[in-house]
Amino acid sequence: MVLHKFAGRGICLLLVLLALVLSNAYAQSDSMRVDTSLMDKISIERLKYKQQPGLALAASKIFFSDKRYSISGFGEFNYVPLQQGVNRDVGDLELYYSGLYRYATFFGYRLSDKFIWNSEFQIELLHDRDQEVHYEIVIEAFMDYIAADFLKARLGFYPLTIGYVNNNDEPVMFYSVNRAEVERIITPSTWIEFGLMFYGNLSPNWSYALGFSQGLNSAQYLAPTWIRQGREIRLDVPKTISINPQINYTGVKDLTLSASGYFGNSGQGNVVMENGQERDVDATIALITAYAKYDYKNWRFVTVGTYGELSNTDRIFSLTEAQTGSGQIVGSEVYGYLFEFGYDILPHLRKGRTVNHVENRFYNPAEMKFVLFSRYERLNTHRSVHPSLSFEDAPVSDLDIWTIGLNFNTRENIVIKANYQYRINHFIGAPNPYKNIVETGIGFIF
Numbered sequence: 148m149v150l151h152k153f154a155g156r157g158i159c160l161l162l163v164l165l166a167l168v169l170s171n172a173y174a175q176s177d178s179m180r181v182d183t184s185l186m187d188k189i190s191i192e193r194l195k196y197k198q199q200p201g202l203a204l205a206a207s208k209i210f211f212s213d214k215r216y217s218i219s220g221f222g223e224f225n226y227v228p229l230q231q232g233v234n235r236d237v238g239d240l241e242l243y244y245s246g247l248y249r250y251a252t253f254f255g256y257r258l259s260d261k262f263i264w265n266s267e268f269q270i271e272l273l274h275d276r277d278q279e280v281h282y283e284i285v286i287e288a289f290m291d292y293i294a295a296d297f298l299k300a301r302l303g304f305y306p307l308t309i310g311y312v313n314n315n316d317e318p319v320m321f322y323s324v325n326r327a328e329v330e331r332i333i334t335p336s337t338w339i340e341f342g343l344m345f346y347g348n349l350s351p352n353w354s355y356a357l358g359f360s361q362g363l364n365s366a367q368y369l370a371p372t373w374i375r376q377g378r379e380i381r382l383d384v385p386k387t388i389s390i391n392p393q394i395n396y397t398g399v400k401d402l403t404l405s406a407s408g409y410f411g412n413s414g415q416g417n418v419v420m421e422n423g424q425e426r427d428v429d430a431t432i433a434l435i436t437a438y439a440k441y442d443y444k445n446w447r448f449v450t451v452g453t454y455g456e457l458s459n460t461d462r463i464f465s466l467t468e469a470q471t472g473s474g475q476i477v478g479s480e481v482y483g484y485l486f487e488f489g490y491d492i493l494p495h496l497r498k499g500r501t502v503n504h505v506e507n508r509f510y511n512p513a514e515m516k517f518v519l520f521s522r523y524e525r526l527n528t529h530r531s532v533h534p535s536l537s538f539e540d541a542p543v544s545d546l547d548i549w550t551i552g553l554n555f556n557t558r559e560n561i562v563i564k565a566n567y568q569y570r571i572n573h574f575i576g577a578p579n580p581y582k583n584i585v586e587t588g589i590g591f592i593f
Contacts, residue, residue, distance in 0.1 A: 215256065222248075223247070244274065248271070265287075265291065267286065285380070289305040307409065341380070356391070356393040366467065369541065403517045404439050432457055445491040457479055526546050530556045
């Protein structure tokens, strides 16, 4: 649905004001000045964030709240001046917008020590190069049952435990203005499904998650974004069940190792005609991901790898051609990986200087960071294609991407971002490829 651009901007302004009001309610209410000699004598209550398995920081608040209920959320407002060479064939506005305004509110309620309800209402407003504004609404709602430390359960619409950013998708948790392309295209974050998940700690160093969900819809797949458009938030009797396992290791200080997967049938009962007979579009998916995250003093290193296979891509072509008149040549084998380094230079800039300990809801010297980061990504949505299909005219994402940028955290829950991206699409048939992108944004959680 398209809104008038001025009305859309008015809504965006309203969301910003609402976010500031809510963040104010949960941040420090009074500005204060603290002498450094008194820091050890004065106990200052600060807003601290912890993370529940499978959820980002703001989404986890109810699990660590002393109250029976909690209200939290996040917002991000990004500008990407893509005016030329935009590939609209990807069919997903989030991948080529000029401006994005995303705001989410979480409401959590503790029914008892065993049962915890959590929900999210998220709205995204995006405007394209023609300044038309589009919106999308995302809803999460699920119940957690805490049986024991080694056995917990989650039922409802929840983020799958796969990859890195899908469970770390709030803007203060990743460096770049936009999420990495490897985890937007190959692992389609944010990825929410209706299902049942079991999770817990096997030991002090090992944790696990095992989910069963309703699966994707192959009728919605698009060539340059693989399975991304197959995500659907729907409540019905699933025609097939997908499996989502994850295992994590944290036995080395400041190091997290994680491996996860997604296996299932995305046919959803779709059929095509072959030689006068109906054939099922099974479209089975096998997606494997792994990541490592290591924090050392002012450094942070993240690496992510993902590999996927998809069957029946020839029938997916016939299905999408029958439904839309344009058959989608989706890759039967894909891969992607990235390496990212970040370093906080603020301690060096402050060295030998007295820090002013004035604090308010937007600014806290004790929590400030100034991070420079660099990331390299490699991904290919068409590592291999079904022999009966030729993808010479298909939009393909066969990308090398270099990103450099900076993050300035005025306090733990507020970040200002900017980055430059240089992109190469190795697919010679890429229509009007764009190479140079400058992105800016601001994000917060509360």
